[in-house]
Amino acid sequence: MTAATGGDDLKAMSEHTIKPPSDSERLDWLRLIRSENVGPVVFRQLLDRFGTPAAALEALPSLAGRGGAKRQIRICSRDQAETESAAARKAGVQLLILQDPIYPPLLRDLEDAPPVLAVLGDPQVLSLPTVAIVGARNASANGRRLAEALAEEIAAAGFVIASGMARGIDTAAHLGCLPRPSTAVLAGGVDVVYPPENQALHRDLQQSGAVISEMPLGTVPQARHFPRRNRLISGLSRGVVVVEAAQRSGSLITARLAGEQGRDVFAVPGSPLDPRAAGCNHLIREGATLIASAEQVLEDLRHYAAGPTHIAPQSSEPAAPERPQTDEQAVEIMGEEACEALEELLGAEPLMVDELVRRSSLPIAVVHSALLDLELAGRIERHPGNRVARLYKGPADPL
Amino acid sequence: MTAATGGDDLKAMSEHTIKPPSDSERLDWLRLIRSENVGPVVFRQLLDRFGTPAAALEALPSLAGRGGAKRQIRICSRDQAETESAAARKAGVQLLILQDPIYPPLLRDLEDAPPVLAVLGDPQVLSLPTVAIVGARNASANGRRLAEALAEEIAAAGFVIASGMARGIDTAAHLGCLPRPSTAVLAGGVDVVYPPENQALHRDLQQSGAVISEMPLGTVPQARHFPRRNRLISGLSRGVVVVEAAQRSGSLITARLAGEQGRDVFAVPGSPLDPRAAGCNHLIREGATLIASAEQVLEDLRHYAAGPTHIAPQSSEPAAPERPQTDEQAVEIMGEEACEALEELLGAEPLMVDELVRRSSLPIAVVHSALLDLELAGRIERHPGNRVARLYKGPADPL
Numbered sequence: 098m099t100a101a102t103g104g105d106d107l108k109a110m111s112e113h114t115i116k117p118p119s120d121s122e123r124l125d126w127l128r129l130i131r132s133e134n135v136g137p138v139v140f141r142q143l144l145d146r147f148g149t150p151a152a153a154l155e156a157l158p159s160l161a162g163r164g165g166a167k168r169q170i171r172i173c174s175r176d177q178a179e180t181e182s183a184a185a186r187k188a189g190v191q192l193l194i195l196q197d198p199i200y201p202p203l204l205r206d207l208e209d210a211p212p213v214l215a216v217l218g219d220p221q222v223l224s225l226p227t228v229a230i231v232g233a234r235n236a237s238a239n240g241r242r243l244a245e246a247l248a249e250e251i252a253a254a255g256f257v258i259a260s261g262m263a264r265g266i267d268t269a270a271h272l273g274c275l276p277r278p279s280t281a282v283l284a285g286g287v288d289v290v291y292p293p294e295n296q297a298l299h300r301d302l303q304q305s306g307a308v309i310s311e312m313p314l315g316t317v318p319q320a321r322h323f324p325r326r327n328r329l330i331s332g333l334s335r336g337v338v339v340v341e342a343a344q345r346s347g348s349l350i351t352a353r354l355a356g357e358q359g360r361d362v363f364a365v366p367g368s369p370l371d372p373r374a375a376g377c378n379h380l381i382r383e384g385a386t387l388i389a390s391a392e393q394v395l396e397d398l399r400h401y402a403a404g405p406t407h408i409a410p411q412s413s414e415p416a417a418p419e420r421p422q423t424d425e426q427a428v429e430i431m432g433e434e435a436c437e438a439l440e441e442l443l444g445a446e447p448l449m450v451d452e453l454v455r456r457s458s459l460p461i462a463v464v465h466s467a468l469l470d471l472e473l474a475g476r477i478e479r480h481p482g483n484r485v486a487r488l489y490k491g492p493a494d495p496l
Numbered sequence: 497m498t499a500a501t502g503g504d505d506l507k508a509m510s511e512h513t514i515k516p517p518s519d520s521e522r523l524d525w526l527r528l529i530r531s532e533n534v535g536p537v538v539f540r541q542l543l544d545r546f547g548t549p550a551a552a553l554e555a556l557p558s559l560a561g562r563g564g565a566k567r568q569i570r571i572c573s574r575d576q577a578e579t580e581s582a583a584a585r586k587a588g589v590q591l592l593i594l595q596d597p598i599y600p601p602l603l604r605d606l607e608d609a610p611p612v613l614a615v616l617g618d619p620q621v622l623s624l625p626t627v628a629i630v631g632a633r634n635a636s637a638n639g640r641r642l643a644e645a646l647a648e649e650i651a652a653a654g655f656v657i658a659s660g661m662a663r664g665i666d667t668a669a670h671l672g673c674l675p676r677p678s679t680a681v682l683a684g685g686v687d688v689v690y691p692p693e694n695q696a697l698h699r700d701l702q703q704s705g706a707v708i709s710e711m712p713l714g715t716v717p718q719a720r721h722f723p724r725r726n727r728l729i730s731g732l733s734r735g736v737v738v739v740e741a742a743q744r745s746g747s748l749i750t751a752r753l754a755g756e757q758g759r760d761v762f763a764v765p766g767s768p769l770d771p772r773a774a775g776c777n778h779l780i781r782e783g784a785t786l787i788a789s790a791e792q793v794l795e796d797l798r799h800y801a802a803g804p805t806h807i808a809p810q811s812s813e814p815a816a817p818e819r820p821q822t823d824e825q826a827v828e829i830m831g832e833e834a835c836e837a838l839e840e841l842l843g844a845e846p847l848m849v850d851e852l853v854r855r856s857s858l859p860i861a862v863v864h865s866a867l868l869d870l871e872l873a874g875r876i877e878r879h880p881g882n883r884v885a886r887l888y889k890g891p892a893d894p895l
Contacts, residue, residue: 239769366765366777369788370638378765378788387780389768 118196124178125150126194130212131173131181131313132157134473137209142469144212157473163432164470184314188288189303191216199224207332207358209481211311215287218307222257222278226401228394229259229330229355231348232266232340233373240341240373241269243365247338248273250391255402257306259333261326262299264292266340266348271298278306280333284326285318286310324350328481331355335401338363338394339385342376349376352385357482361397363388435459435467440487443477447484517595523577524549525593529611530572530580530712531556533872536608541868543611556872562831563869583713587687588702590615598623606731606757608880610710614686617706621656621677625800627793628658628729628754630747631665631739632772639740639772640668642764646737647672649790654801656705658732660725661698663691665739665747670697677705679732683725684717685709723749727880730754734800737762737793738784741775748775751784756881760796762787834858834866839886842876846883 118126129150130140135157143153154172161170185192193200193214201223204210216223228251230244244266248258252274260267262281271279281302285291287310290299302308311329312322327350331337337355339362342348352362362385367374381387388394395402435457442448442456454464468485471477477485517525528549529539534556542552553571560569584591592599592613600622603609615622627650629643643665647657651673659666661680670678680701684690686709689698701707710728711721726749730736736754738761741747751761761784766773780786787793794801834856841847841855853863867884870876876884 239767243768365768366773366780366786367767368638368770368773369642369764371767374765374767375788378786381765381780381786382792387765387777387786389774389777393781 118194122150123192123194124175124182125154127178127181127192127213128173128175129154131178133171134161134475136472136479137211137311138479139469139472140212141208141210142465146469160470161473164436164467164472164474165433165476166474170473170475181313185215188314189217190287190314191220193220201333203227203334204329204332207328208483209328209479210332211329214309214311215314216307216309217287218303218305219278220307222280222307223309223333225257225278226255226398226403227257227259227280227334228398229334229337229351230266230270230340231260231327231330231337231351232270232342233346233348233376234263234265234267235373236265236269236341237371237373240266240365244269244340245273247340247365247391247394248279251338251394252277252279254391254395254399256335256398257403259330261323261330262291262295262302262308264294268295268298270340271302275301276305280306281308282326282329282333283308283310283318284312284322286312286314286316288314289317291318323347324481327351328354328358331358331360334360336361336363336394336398338365338388339377339380340365341367341373342380343372344375344379346376349380352380354481356384361386363394363397365389431459431463432467432470435463436471439464439467440471440476443485443487445486445489447480447482447486450483450485453485517593521549522591522593523574523581524553526577526580526591526612527572527574528553530577532570533560533874535871535878536610536710537878538868538871539611540607540609541864545868559869560872563835563866563871563873564832564875565873569872569874580712584614587713588616589686589713590619592619600732602626602733603728603731606727607882608727608878609731610728613708613710614713615706615708616686617702617704618677619706621679621706622708622732624656624677625654625797625802626656626658626679626733627797628733628736628750629665629669629739630659630726630729630736630750631669631741632745632747632775633662633664633666634772635664635668635740636770636772639665639764643668643739644672646739646764646790646793647678650737650793651676651678653790653794653798655734655797656802658729660722660729661690661694661701661707667694667697669739670701674700675704679705680707681725681728681732682707682709682717683711683721685711685713685715687713688716690717722746723880726750727753727757730757730759733759735760735762735793735797737764737787738776738779739764740766740772741779742771743774743778745775748779751779753880755783760785762793762796764788830858830862831866831869834862835870838863838866839870839875842884842886844885844888846879846881846885849882849884852884 129135147153147156157172158169193216195205195210195212199220230248232244248270252258258270258274258279259282260270262271262283271281279302287308290296327347331351331354337352337360339348339352355362364377364380364385366378366381366387438457439453442453454461457464476488478488479485528534546552546555556571557568592615594604594609594611598619629647631643647669651657657669657673657678658681659669661670661682670680678701686707689695698707726746730750730753736751736759738747738751754761763776763779763784765777765780765786837856838852841852853860856863875887877887878884
């Protein structure tokens with residue numbers, strides 16, 4: 098029953114035909130995503146299963162209990178949500194929810210799209226065709242010069258530039274396209290300027306583009322926030338250009354996520370003698386497109402460039418196959434047993450959920466339900482690319 | 497009749513079962529390839545059609561006349577051939593012919609393999625697994641350092657290095673692998689040292705490896721010789737590594753020929769701000785493998801690395817489909833008409849022979865025969881990759 102309601106709800110959401118949610122409903126969205134152990138994927142599954150955030154909030158404690166939570170999970174109170182909402186209003190921050198028509202369509206297509214997205218500046222910018230430019234913090238002067246030029250020329254061709262407002266390449270990319278719009282995706286709160294020297298850029302971006310984050314206002318960015326943030330940079334974008342990146346750098350994570358999201362990945366090559374080129378050269382060996390000019394990026398992406406209207410959402414294919422629509426009873430019966438079996442199969446290394454289904458020989462609906470329970474109980478952790486890993490004691494730092 | 501004999505002959509040749517040619521026969525090989533308008537492709541076709549160089553030499557004047565030669569073509573005399581042969585002996589140069597078992601097997605597989613190959617040094621080296629390293633003459637210090645290191649490590653893994661003994665990358669590659677063997681493929685005569693500062697290297701290469709050329713002794717290299725030479729560098733090699741190359745450089749010609757010959761092409765990337773990296777970056781965009789270390793070349797080629805024996809010839813598939821075995825009469829009847837039609841279709845821009853067959857709607861046998869006549873008459877020119885172009889007045893400089 099509830100599952101069917103969830104299905105209809107999701108369908109309606111993707112068709113944009115639903116009436117705008119009330120303020121009270123918006124608060125429920127905020128409460129649910131701010132509750133303990135609820136990430137974007139769990140959020141979607143709960144919505145899918147219970148139809149509304151309000152219903153999901155009600156069911157949360159018992160689900161977490163079934164997953165083996167040792168104590169009650171912390172649910173965000175109405176008061177707390179109202180406080181965040183009021184602070185956002187005061188700071189000029191809009192909190193978009195997944196159902197809002199203005200929610201960026203490419204981002205909405207991600208399985209782990211943020212249910213609530215904080216936006217400083219013009220949210221319309223987020224729906225314009227976007228190209229990400231990212232790279233090393235300790236960039237060379239040449240690298241920064243290249244990033245600036247690429248940003249300027251790609252922006253001039255009709256794209257918004259997305260980046261992470263970090264030192265080095267990111268900052269150069271944002272600066273390069275001014276006064277044209279760019280989008281900064283922050284790892285901390287949308288109002289927390291990091292690095293501090295980017296105060297003026299942060300202000301300029303609000304004027305000319307947008308600054309966004311899925312984190313609560315005031316969140317100070319921590320190392321573990323960056324990989325999650327990176328999926329949003331690529332998720333917003335048609336393509337991701339990497340300029341200077343060492344091996345094992347955050348830019349390579351962005352590039353990997355971009356590939357998994359079906360985005361085009363471009364990399365600027367460099368001499369094998371330059372360690373800052375190692376990451377890009379590696380990406381090219383792995384299949385990224387070598388580019389030496391903006392023109393070469395535009396060769397592949399120009400057909401996306403902006404007319405005055407924004408891009409229609411691409412797929413919104415029914416997420417149904419992922420849903421435990423059948424086997425409701427199996428889920429109930431096998432629930433606890435499944436939780437144990439899956440926990441047994443999982444390690445600290447993230448594993449594809451598909452692989453987990455294969456290895457466990459459990460019905461897919463049972464696996465999904467059990468993962469939801471385990472996640473709510475804080476015993477597993479979602480990773481981008483439909484992967485999950487076991488949590489041994491407290492959340493591990495993924496960087 | 498003659499065609500059938502030629503077919504048998506070619507077959508026997510590729511099976512290495514034929515008895516070694518007499519000194520007199522070797523002189524005929526030399527005479528035929530040194531005759532006017534006879535290049536490697538024409539040579540093979542003549543051999544195919546007439547069975548022996550002696551028979552081909554006899555038929556040459558009438559063929560050229562049918563192709564529309566305004567005067568008798570110059571046929572290399574027995575005296576001239578004896579003079580070259582004696583000079584070679586005196587200089588310690590071996591003249592390998594295509595039928596010699598020691599003729600490098602990978603080279604023999606080329607449709608335009610030199611019928612006679614001059615070798616200074618150890619001809620056995622030419623049959624060992626080989627990797628070419630080529631690049632810019634005006635190389636940077638970093639580029640030369642890379643080429644040296646790549647040559648040293650690839651040679652240490654069991655490969656002979658092939659290059660062109662030019663300034664810059666080529667010289668660095670030869671030096672890098674010393675005292676291990678490398679092969680220098682010269683554009684001029686095997687005894688003509690160019691650039692002059694490579695006198696000592698030329699001597700070292702004879703000791704440790706080989707210096708080869710298809711040109712007569714004493715030939716001073718000219719710009720138009722270099723692209724022809726480049727096909728031999730790639731032809732000898734399992735893979736070609738390009739280190740620093742500008743756009744429109746000879747190294748890119750080598751890379752293109754390598755691709756056409758089915759060799760692996762590797763390129764060392766560089767910054768888009770470095771014009772010496774433009775050629776390599778372009779190659780990578782076109783599908784060459786980006787490499788930043790010898791290890792990455794060896795990843796793809798290690799299985800070829802030397803045991804003590806040389807590589808068996810790969811294919812020697814019957815070249816029969818190319819031969820005007822049928823339609824002998826059509827060839828006779830349509831000969832002159834076909835020559836005119838083909839000349840009409842051809843321009844200065846090289847055209848694939850296949851394409852010419854399509855466009856002319858002539859039987860393939862007729863096209864091949866007419867092209868042979870036209871080439872002997874000096875009215876068309878062969879280009880690597882089974883292409884031909886019209887010659888308007890005297891041979892054009894292909895560089």
